[in-house]
Amino acid sequence: MAEFEANPIYIDPEDYWLSCSNKERDELARLVVQEGHVSDLLFEIAKKEPESYLEGEIVRLFNAIWDSKKFVEQKHIDEIFKDLREKRVL
Numbered sequence: 001m002a003e004f005e006a007n008p009i010y011i012d013p014e015d016y017w018l019s020c021s022n023k024e025r026d027e028l029a030r031l032v033v034q035e036g037h038v039s040d041l042l043f044e045i046a047k048k049e050p051e052s053y054l055e056g057e058i059v060r061l062f063n064a065i066w067d068s069k070k071f072v073e074q075k076h077i078d079e080i081f082k083d084l085r086e087k088r089v090l
Helices: 013-019 022-034 040-047 053-067 074-086
Strands: none
Touching: none
């Protein structure tokens, strides 16, 4: 019988996730929940429709930040927090 030697291959989870379609991401998310790694409640909250225009804009902002996370730097987040603190929102 032939013997094979294989070296482990490292796959970055984030790179893999970003390469998946929305359907594949939904399936992966379902598998994570089924395996008990995350509560169903988290996904239900994430899928909840905003109840107001303001909530919708906040979700849109968070999604834009998430989609651009490779380009957003800590100084950008710090500036957002600083601005909101100065305006006494936070």
